[in-house]
Amino acid sequence: MKNMSVMSLEEAVDLIENGSLICLSGNLLYRIPAAFVRELARQGKRDLRVMKTAGGYDVDLLCGLGCAKEIIAGFVSFEAFGLAKNFRRAVEEGRVKYSENTCYSVIAALRAAAYGVPFMPIADISKSYFVKERGFKFVENPYGGGKVLTVPAIKPEFAIIHVQKADEDGNALIYGPWFEDVLMARAAENIIITTEMIVPKEDLRRDIDAVWIPSYKVRAVVEVPKGAYPGACPPYYEMDFEMMEKYASLDEDGLRKHIWEVKP
Amino acid sequence: MKNMSVMSLEEAVDLIENGSLICLSGNLLYRIPAAFVRELARQGKRDLRVMKTAGGYDVDLLCGLGCAKEIIAGFVSFEAFGLAKNFRRAVEEGRVKYSENTCYSVIAALRAAAYGVPFMPIADISKSYFVKERGFKFVENPYGGGKVLTVPAIKPEFAIIHVQKADEDGNALIYGPWFEDVLMARAAENIIITTEMIVPKEDLRRDIDAVWIPSYKVRAVVEVPKGAYPGACPPYYEMDFEMMEKYASLDEDGLRKHIWEVKP
């Protein structure tokens, strides 16, 4: 169980087996584990099931390079840079299954996993077509008042979380919005932390109010400066909008080059 | 709805009607809304239903002075200072109903309220006698695998939360452990913040990673330095163990004096 240690990006990615269910930190172009995702592609991982509320570059890249077989998400797009082309094509051509959710049901599935219970009651969104497709079921409210919609737990094998700072044990700090990252950390079986910098425990402790990922499930800590690039990792760097414009226009060959050109 | 403002402790306590369901911040002698509780007693509030995972001075005082009619909690005690005498006597004499829970089921009830769902599935603790007494019910897991125990939502009318800093709108910061306070803030209909100090928005923002209570449900912000006394409110002050030893030995007359002697 306790096999965590500081390691290289290559070694950490090697922990992910083909076919694994992984979830990715951040939102759109904000604190995404971009370097980790590129290394997944460089190592030619296959059949990954990828979970996230709102994916962008990360999900698109894994779809475009044949690493993903299923996307469990509520939204996949590049926001101001248009549609996620590779994701879109892969789904349209049937190479990737888009298990469409709403961000809320992704969160509910993670909550159930985090709490160790088989399902989570949610608000009634049953008019949405994907509720049936995903197999969400009603239960009778045992306290009266009719039926309640539920979402079954989904327990990712790995949460890949990019943070600003972590210590050598994997206790990790997030500055700014968490998005679903702390919840993912609670829900997943294992955590891989990629971090802008590894800092001494004492330094992390000075910022204790931002340290919400405890080390106990962390299997790897990888120091990856600019690990969210071309996404942002404030306060250190913003998104690279130019690179994203370029990325959005890449064909498959270009994509294949991209993961070797942009290192790590 | 939007009737929040900075006000006096007397005015804030006046918002609480007799018979209300309130929940109290902190744990045992840590960041408890002690001044608020004393003012509840000074104003002679009655029939309060009080919710907390682990109560001590706060719950005991409300039981001893006839303010509480029901305690929903997992634990009420003075830890190193022995049993909570007034709580105990009030329950034994039938003046107060102890709706015994385990801290976990109190949390589950608050989670359900916070999420706006009627119940929360929990781990099977059905051998515990209070599960039946509280009316917790099983539901059939709609995804197979048998029955799952549940806890119905409990939505407090007010969460009374003592914090280190808040701004005039009621955005509030907690240094150190949260206990159930942020969850209470999510679950309750209304929030009353008592704070060691009211600070400008800009100051609060500098510590944004600790600001987890947004203002939108806050109906009152009360500046009460030493508002957790005799409990601790780090980093400003520790528990007053001497006062607690004295408190633990008070009879009912002594208790009645205590709330006027210790001000606010």
Place this chain on the structure above:
Amino acid sequence: MTVTLLDKANYMISSMARLLKDAESAFMGVASFLPFMAIILAKRLYNPDLIWYSIVGYNPNPKHLPMSTVHPWISKYCDAKLQLAELFDISARGELDVVFLAGAQIDQRGYLNNSHIYIGERRIQLPGGAGGALLHATARRPIVWQGKHDTRIFVKEVQRITAAGKPYRVFSPLCIFRFDDDLGRLVVDSIHPWSSFEEVKENTGFEVNDAPPTPEPSDEEIELIEKIDPHGIRKTVLE
């Protein structure tokens, strides 16, 4: 009348902002430049107490329209932390007042399709509805918007229901719809001055009515809009 995309955006932003005069709270999703502008406008001009739930934090106070709704600097000016999960809970509890939702396909019931559309046999994959399914169903006043108006977008019945709910208003570059409870469907509330009943009718896949012109933005509003978005990023969502 020469109407630029910026003019059109300004009309839409102004009308959205005025709807927020009595709003308690508002949330907008990603890639939502017009709602972003409208919320800032409303907070500055009409409703300083309006609570803005944002993906990156509670009650942000941005000075400019960013290229991304999760742009890092937005979160620097928030009053408190807020998680997306909590925003959803707020809506699930019935406490969210206004939500802005985009619809790739919008039908006369006000239902949205952001999942996929079929053109003949061909499936066109869309990004998904993000938080829409919950928010449309549970917020008190969903405001739907679209940067384009044609019969493939405004349809009688969406091919897939991504989000079902009753919109408070639906904004397009041609007109504004509101939901009529008696008819149980969208009706035209106002038609933008550069458009006409005929144009709306021609480009809408369900029955429409004539309606008065959309009020024009005030000088004060336009001035502030220009200040918040001097480079005209807002127009990029319109066609």
Place this chain on the structure above:
Amino acid sequence: MTVTLLDKANYMISSMARLLKDAESAFMGVASFLPFMAIILAKRLYNPDLIWYSIVGYNPNPKHLPMSTVHPWISKYCDAKLQLAELFDISARGELDVVFLAGAQIDQRGYLNNSHIYIGERRIQLPGGAGGALLHATARRPIVWQGKHDTRIFVKEVQRITAAGKPYRVFSPLCIFRFDDDLGRLVVDSIHPWSSFEEVKENTGFEVNDAPPTPEPSDEEIELIEKIDPHGIRKTVLE
């Protein structure tokens, strides 16, 4: 042999600490001086990787035994934030290894009563079981402890089941029990050297067996115990 309360506490702490040699993680509740000492001892001497989930934070590193398990300074030396709710989730997920639980009444099944007891018609109200109901049922190795040993505490069947679970060990000032899976009940694992089979039998409400003496604490352990609790606060839980 003159045995002080401090000596007794030291024996119990030492034996608890040694049980933690192979433990992955441990949690203790409020007012638990002996477990608090045992965890520190284990982390310093036997198992530096032992994860300590505390009410005030993750992996605290306190230098001394405080008067309260939620004493503010404990949280200053934590590695990360942790909420009680999350600790319960960890246990509910089956990921908590050792939990220390106090029992006002303990029966031969290892069930605990911390709710209330009846003496004749009179109901004696106890504080409640705190997190025990969940933790006893879901942690892998619950370790129960009591500062007193008599037939009102160690009973055949508790009057109220506050927490049901299978204890890994049960500590008293007279002996240590373990759960025997074949018999389906507690058996005596060791008897403290200042006590005897006769004394345990006389003070226990269910059938007991003789057992070897509890190993004594090492000099190293005693030295560290004295250092962590120089004022002997630990003895206040023993009678």
